[in-house]
Amino acid sequence: xxxxxxxxxxxxxxxxxxxxxxxxxxxxxxxxxxxxxxxxxxxxxxxxxxxxxxxxxxxxxxxxxxxxxxxxxxxxxxxxxxxxxxxxxxxxxxxxxxxxxxxxxxxxxxxxxxxxxxxxxxxxxxxxxxxxxxxxxxxxxxxxxxxxxxxxxxxxxxxxxxxxxxxxxxxxxxxxxxxxxxxxxxxxxxxxxxxxxxxxxxxxxxxxxxxxxxxxxxxxxxxxxxxxxxxxxxxxxxxxxxxxxxxxxxxxxxxxxxxxxxxxxxxxxxxxxxxxx
Amino acid sequence: xxxxxxxxxxxxxxxxxxxxxxxxxxxxxxxxxxxxxxxxxxxxxxxxxxxxxxxxxxxxxxxxxxxxxxxxxxxxxxxxxxxxxxxxxxxxxxxxxxxxxxxxxxxxxxxxxxxxxxxxxxxxxxxxxxxxxxxxxxxxxxxxxxxxxxxxxxxxxxxxxxxxxxxxxxxxxxxxxxxxxxxxxxxxxxxxxxxxxxxxxxxxxxxxxxxxxxxxxxxxxxxxxxxxx
Numbered sequence: 036x037x038x039x040x041x042x043x044x045x046x047x048x049x050x051x052x053x054x055x056x057x058x059x060x061x062x063x064x065x066x067x068x069x070x071x072x073x074x075x076x077x078x079x080x081x082x083x084x085x086x087x088x089x090x091x092x093x094x095x096x097x098x099x100x101x102x103x104x105x106x107x108x109x110x111x112x113x114x115x116x117x118x119x120x121x122x123x124x125x126x127x128x129x130x131x132x133x134x135x136x137x138x139x140x141x142x143x144x145x146x147x148x149x150x151x152x153x154x155x156x157x158x159x160x161x162x163x164x165x166x167x168x169x170x171x172x173x174x175x176x177x178x179x180x181x182x183x184x185x186x187x188x189x190x191x192x193x194x195x196x197x198x199x200x201x202x203x204x205x206x207x208x209x210x211x212x213x214x215x216x217x218x219x220x221x222x223x224x225x226x227x228x229x230x231x232x233x234x235x236x237x238x239x240x241x242x243x244x245x246x247x248x249x250x251x252x253x254x255x256x257x258x259x260x261x262x263x264x265x266x267x268x269x270x271x272x273x274x275x276x277x278x279x280x281x282x283x284x285x286x287x288x289x290x291x292x293x294x295x296x297x298x299x300x301x302x303x304x305x306x307x308x309x310x311x312x
Numbered sequence: 313x314x315x316x317x318x319x320x321x322x323x324x325x326x327x328x329x330x331x332x333x334x335x336x337x338x339x340x341x342x343x344x345x346x347x348x349x350x351x352x353x354x355x356x357x358x359x360x361x362x363x364x365x366x367x368x369x370x371x372x373x374x375x376x377x378x379x380x381x382x383x384x385x386x387x388x389x390x391x392x393x394x395x396x397x398x399x400x401x402x403x404x405x406x407x408x409x410x411x412x413x414x415x416x417x418x419x420x421x422x423x424x425x426x427x428x429x430x431x432x433x434x435x436x437x438x439x440x441x442x443x444x445x446x447x448x449x450x451x452x453x454x455x456x457x458x459x460x461x462x463x464x465x466x467x468x469x470x471x472x473x474x475x476x477x478x479x480x481x482x483x484x485x486x487x488x489x490x491x492x493x494x495x496x497x498x499x500x501x502x503x504x505x506x507x508x509x510x511x512x513x514x515x516x517x518x519x520x521x522x523x524x525x526x527x528x529x530x531x532x533x534x535x536x537x538x539x540x541x
Binding site for chain 2 (some may be wrong): 036043125129132302
């Protein structure tokens with residue numbers, strides 16, 4: 036069931052992925068021109084790793100474009116099956132609905148990984164095409180903090196990967212669950228839009244809510260200790276920010292992921308998979 | 313499974329949809345190699361009954377047992393096994409050929425090989441070497457492919473909903489041959505159809521869904537039987 040559903044998903048979603056890649060490419064180009072404004076001192080050169088990590092933490096991308104784009108890729112992976120009646124062919128070959136649901140959950144995990152690496156590659160390529168140097172002083176809070184504390188870019192990529200993929204995995208499960216509850220993938224977008232508004236308010240108006248906004252968890256530069264460094268050690272850091280670490284976010288996102296997985300499974304376990312509820 | 317053993321047993325089945333009772337106190341037993349036909353007016357619940365047997369939906373009351381296994385939500389959302397089905401219009405992956413579609417579906421259970429798939433297609437008069445995409449198939453060809461996918465994995469129970477929809481006379485003849493061949497091998501069928509001739513020539517027992525219940529047609533007066541469509 037898993038290999039079948041993976042093949043079917045990528046076959047049916049080729050156009051969607053092509054659109055997603057184009058959007059990510061355009062996003063990467065736009066970010067090349069704007070990310071530096073927030074942290075780069077006047078007259079200093081943007082480096083490749085600063086560009087990549089600042090892009091991966093840029094609120095416009097992480098709060099708006101990435102969540103909607105990923106939702107577009109996976110929200111209908113179950114509803115499409117039963118809207119078209121294809122689910123008859125699948126369930127008549129399956130021993131239980133959990134098997135079917137798990138195969139979709141695995142698709143979400145695989146696609147969240149692919150999405151991250153495609154985005155990373157696009158950022159890298161855009162950086163190379165624009166001739167952004169890979170060497171030089173780092174000014175972005177994530178890269179400078181990690182490098183100055185003896186870490187490497189590889190450490191930063193691992194941290195970023197964990198945050199990004201866990202967030203996408205959650206958004207995927209959430210989208211599928213919401214679309215199952217309402218029998219339409221459109222409702223997933225509405226739910227994601229709610230999260231975007233909450234994330235926007237958190238990031239731009241009230242940083243004390245950072246630990247509670249699902250989308251803000253994906254912004255690495257807002258985590259402790261990067262956030263602290265980003266303020267040039269000048270501001271007193273509130274307790275809520277101090278506990279907003281990478282580890283906290285991964286646990287928080289994983290818990291939400293588990294909850295939405297359970298809700299999704301409970302829903303699909305008994306629902307009508309042909310007739311609209 | 314013994315020859316006289318029932319492959320499907322339905323007891324006291326009840327199903328509502330959007331607050332409206334569709335099926336009530338439905339009872340049905342099908343033994344190995346038996347072909348049951350179900351007729352009824354539009355919206356009477358014929359297709360719903362097939363969906364319930366397949367586990368696409370679960371009943372509010374009553375039991376469905378397929379090959380001795382209960383079809384109910386349970387812990388994991390249990391589904392019947394060794395059941396083939398063609399319910400309503402078959403939807404395939406449109407850009408793939410017929411054989412590619414069936415090969416992909418067969419990869420879920422991994423129980424049959426390429427030759428079994430080809431044989432099922434040939435039996436329904438389809439050329440396995442035809443590379444034409446399913447999107448370019450006629451309604452009749454798609455229906456033949458739908459029948460082939462339902463029978464290719466040698467199921468013990470096959471559910472057909474209006475199986476001859478869109479089939480020409482050759483297609484109907486091939487379908488009848490397939491059903492009779494499989495019946496001789498002990499495969500049971502439920503065929504939902506509006507076509508009286510199909511029901512008469514193929515089925516051992518005919519039921520009609522009326523007033524939410526399932527009634528044996530040969531228990532009705534002859535004048536009623538004449539009017540069954």
